[in-house]
Amino acid sequence: MTWVGRSVRGLVLLAFAVFFLVPLWALLDLSTKQVVTGGRTGAHWKALVENEQMRSAIITSLELAVLTVVLMLVLLLPTMIWVRLRVPRANRLVEFLCLLPLTVPPLVIVVGINGVYSWVNYFLGGSPLTLTFVYVVLVLPFAYRALDASLSAIDVTTLAEAARSLGAGWFTVIARVVAPNMLSGVLSAAFIGVALVLGEYTFSSLMHFDTLPVTIVLLGKSDTGASMAAALATMLLTALLLVALSLLDRRRSERN
Known part of the structure; x- marks a missing residue:
């Protein structure tokens, strides 16, 4: 050069x-x-753990992030592997359904889903953790692309046929043969899910749940310094997750 x-x-x-x-x-x-x-x-940074409202919002958002990632992977990963192996003709349909949330504005989704959530709140209570179902829908388009790229990079059919010839069941094929070879895609999808949950404001605000972004905005009206500290801490946490993802992927590539 x-x-x-x-x-x-x-x-x-x-x-x-x-x-x-x-x-x-x-x-x-x-x-x-x-x-x-x-x-x-450093009083504003101490307020992140001393302020009860902020501490509760941080815990709620972290719980939502974990639940969203777990539910998204449980629903999407086996479905994509199964479709790729058994019904490849349905791949376009699954892609269309996963990418559909990108075409609908969040405000429209909130208005349409409010009626459904009245039943969700009736059966599960008014916990902010019920936002998990909405966040899974929001993260589907991005997670699908990450998992699809990882799935396309490996010979799924050969791996599945080799495992099946040795007597493995379909659960073993998906959970212990194919999924471990998609670790980089799984980590990317998980990171995207965490980043989306920690930064999502529209749904939680319009549905009146006190998540971290909503609390940061509310706190900014009374304590600007604390809201700035919370915003910076959120971005630093997201950046650390990205660095951790890169290191895990690099170590995996070096071992292979």
Whole structure:
């Protein structure tokens, strides 16, 4: 690579670094700044764990993230593998159903689903964890693409036929033969699910559930510093998850 190419690459990387790091630095500055004295304080960051409302919202969002990822993988992963192996003609139908939520605005989905959720709340109570069902629908298009790319990268038919010839049942084929070879796609889908849940505001706000994004917005009206700290902490957590995903995928590739 010539010095011109290296210079262009360096400038592009610098531009991206400035684009991403400057807002983060501004959030850190606002979340640690004392308005009256102009000094620095960590009180706003301590409020993330001391403020009961914020602590409850963080726990709720983390629980929603775990439940959403688990339910999404339980529903989508076996279905995609089974369709690929047994009924490949239905692959287009499954793709269409998974990508359908992208074509409907979230506000329209909320209005349409309110009637259904009256029954959900009746049977399961008014817990914010019932948002899991909505979040699974929202994450389906992105998770499908991640899993489909991973599934297309391996010879599923050969793996399944080899396992079946050794006496493995279909559950063993899906859970212990094919799924472990899709680890990178599973991790990508899980990360997408976590990122979506931690940042989703429209559904939880319109359905009157106090998740982390809703609480950050409400807290910003009374304590701007604490809301900035919560927003920065959420972005840092998402970035750490991305780094962890990259490291796990790299280690897996090196072992193979």
